[in-house]
Amino acid sequence: MRRKKGQEEIVGFVLIMVIVAVVILVFLGITIRRGNVVISESREIYQFLESGMEYTSDCEVRFAGDYSSLGELFGECLEGSKCLNEKTSCDVLNTTLKGLFEASWQVGSDRPIKAYKFNSIYSSDSSKEEIISLSKGNCTGRIRGASYLSPAFPGVIESTLELCY
Secondary structure, eight states: OHHHHHHHHHHHHHHHHHHHHHHHHHHHHHHHHHOOOOEEEOHHHHHHHHHHTTOEEEEESSSTTOEEEHHHHHHHHHHTOBOTTSOBHHHHHHHHHHHHHHHHOOBSTTSSBOEEEEEEEEEOSSOEEEEEEEEEEOOOSOEEEEEEEEEETTEEEEEEEEEEO
């Protein structure tokens, strides 16, 4: 009789271990499927965005000599304004941002920064509208990024920059 009780306990123990192993495998499968896309906040990128908004463009919207900053151009682009030189504010914004990114973040497969993605979206209570979106490179590694908010009555413009390492 003793022998039978010992065998039953061993079978019960093995059964519990099998159930625990299955639960662990299911948990691992769910975790791996989700992926490891973790965007860590970067103070350096936030400061880049903050100072970039003060960068002076070559667009004069109101009168000669009144050059708009990049921060102002986001609002002008949203309104569809033109510069005095007949270029659209969106074209000037696009060109100026690309130049700023190229001068500041050297992107390439042989560089520390593999890719960047920039998005600017206007949000109000009732709607969201993309102002501009720029990207370069192929992101496969870890991501660092930051967002910068600019007031744009009655909503807000959120500009987000993500760098892939």
